[in-house]
Each structure stands twice: as C-alpha cells, then as structure tokens.
Amino acid sequence: MENLKVLFLDDDTLTLDVAEYYLRGVGELVSVSTVQHAIEQLNKNYFDVAILDYEIDFDRSGIDVLTAAKNLPHLEKTAFICVSSHTLHSDRVRLLSSGFDEFLPKPFFREDLLKVISDRSPKASAQQQIAI
Numbered sequence: 001m002e003n004l005k006v007l008f009l010d011d012d013t014l015t016l017d018v019a020e021y022y023l024r025g026v027g028e029l030v031s032v033s034t035v036q037h038a039i040e041q042l043n044k045n046y047f048d049v050a051i052l053d054y055e056i057d058f059d060r061s062g063i064d065v066l067t068a069a070k071n072l073p074h075l076e077k078t079a080f081i082c083v084s085s086h087t088l089h090s091d092r093v094r095l096l097s098s099g100f101d102e103f104l105p106k107p108f109f110r111e112d113l114l115k116v117i118s119d120r121s122p123k124a125s126a127q128q129q130i131a132i
Contacts, residue, residue, distance in 0.1 A: 003027045004123060005046065009038040009065060010053040010083070015106070019051070022110040026117070035060040042069040047078050048123045051104075051113075054084035054095060063098050070099055079120035083108065 004027035008019045016031045023029050030047070032038045035056050042050065042065065050069065052062030062082055069075050082100040084091065092103045101120045104112060 004048045004117070004121060006030070006117070007032065007038065007041055007045075007047045007050040007052075009033070009035070009051065009056065009062060011056050012053075015053070015083075019113070022113050026114075035062075035064055038065045039068045042072065042075060046074050048121045049079045049081060049117050050075075051081045051083055052100075054082055054086060062100075063095075066099050077122055079117070079122075081116055081120060 002025065006023060006027060006029050008016060008023075008029060008031050010016050010019070011033050013033070016033065020029055020031060027048075030041055030045070032041060038050075038052065041047075050065075052065050054062045056062060066080050069078070069080070079101045080099065081102045081104055082095045083104045083106055084095065085106045087105040095103050102116050104116050
C-alpha cells in the first residue's frame with residue numbers, strides 16, 4: 001500500500017501526529033483540524049481516502065464534511081472513513097447510515113487503520129492484490 005493520497009480530519013493534534021506516524025510510507029497525508037479546511041481540501045483535490053473525525057466543532061462534524069464531498073464527481077471513488085470515540089453499536093450504525101464507508105473506533109492501532117484503508121480504498125485493494 002503506497003502512493004495513496006489521504007486526508008485526515010481531527011481537531012486533536014495528538015491524533016493527527018499519531019496518524020502521521022501510522023501512515024508514514026503510505027503516500028501523501030494531508031492533515032487538517034477544522035471542518036472548513038477539510039471541505040476546502042476536498043473541493044480542490046482528489047483523495048483516495050478521507051478519514052474524518054465525527055466530533056470536530058460545536059456546530060459541525062465529520063458528517064458535514066461527508067455531505068459536502070459526496071456529490072463532488074472527482075471524489076466518487078474516495079473511501080470515507082469515520083473515526084470516533086463514540087463506540088456504541090448504535091453510534092456505528094448511525095454513522096455508517098449517514099454515508100460513511102467504514103467506522104473505526106478511537107483509540108485505534110496502526111494495523112486497524114491500515115486494514116480499514118486497505119479494505120475500503122479501491123487503489124489500496126488493487127495494490128494489495130498485485131502484491132499477492
């Protein structure tokens with residue numbers, strides 16, 4: 001899994017630092033800490049994967065980013081993954097039914113993050129099949 005372009009949205013700088021460490025060598029990582037910055041990045045760039053924290057601002061969330069991005073033609077193959085400390089089954093169901101492709105509870109391990117990316121990103125899946 002390499003040469004992926006990944007957007008990671010989280011308002012917690014420690015989580016962004018951990019994501020940067022975990023995703024080293026996977027490709028290009030763009031880290032943002034606000035909903036507005038995430039929407040700006042998605043409007044002007046293609047990403048193979050967008051990993052969005054559910055709770056960001058008091059009045060906006062990862063769902064707002066997902067809603068803004070889902071209708072952009074250049075992102076139709078982008079995998080949208082929600083990360084959240086809300087880990088109840090009902091939270092997972094609600095977030096997946098809002099349009100996310102996958103849910104990853106916080107805290108997460110590197111292996112879990114890479115597996116979700118590999119499972120959900122068409123580009124990563126193709127690279128993995130070629131490697132086998």
